[in-house]
Amino acid sequence: MGRPAEICQPPSRTVPKQIDSYDYPAHYLVRRTSRAGTINVFHKHILVSKPLHEDYFGLEEIDDGVKVYDLFFCFYHLSHYELHTDKIHDTLSKVTETRVWADHPSKAYIMS
Secondary structure, rough: OOOOHHHHOOOOOOOOOOHHHHHHEEEEEEEEOOOEEEEEEEEEEEOOOOOOOEEEEEEEEEEOOOEEEEEEEEEEEEEEEEEOEEEEEEHOOOOOOOOOOOOOHHOOOOOH
């Protein structure tokens, strides 16, 4: 029956204040997102991700003739970007999403 400060010990590991940025390959175009979640590529602003603002994204050119780029966040392939049409073709939306709906919401329990 001691006080928490007498029983608990502080953790021995230190947590870094900032995580280092991901090192993209040298041939990638690396862009940092603004606070609005956009990146600037060849004088065009592209909305990439609002939750990942001020993070770095990598663009890898995959088709030189029509200027098509693969968009990466760290090692995650997010989408294709076509410069001439200024369109992003989302690859994440092609993943099937499953949702489970409760038949009787009053009988749904929170599980931990």
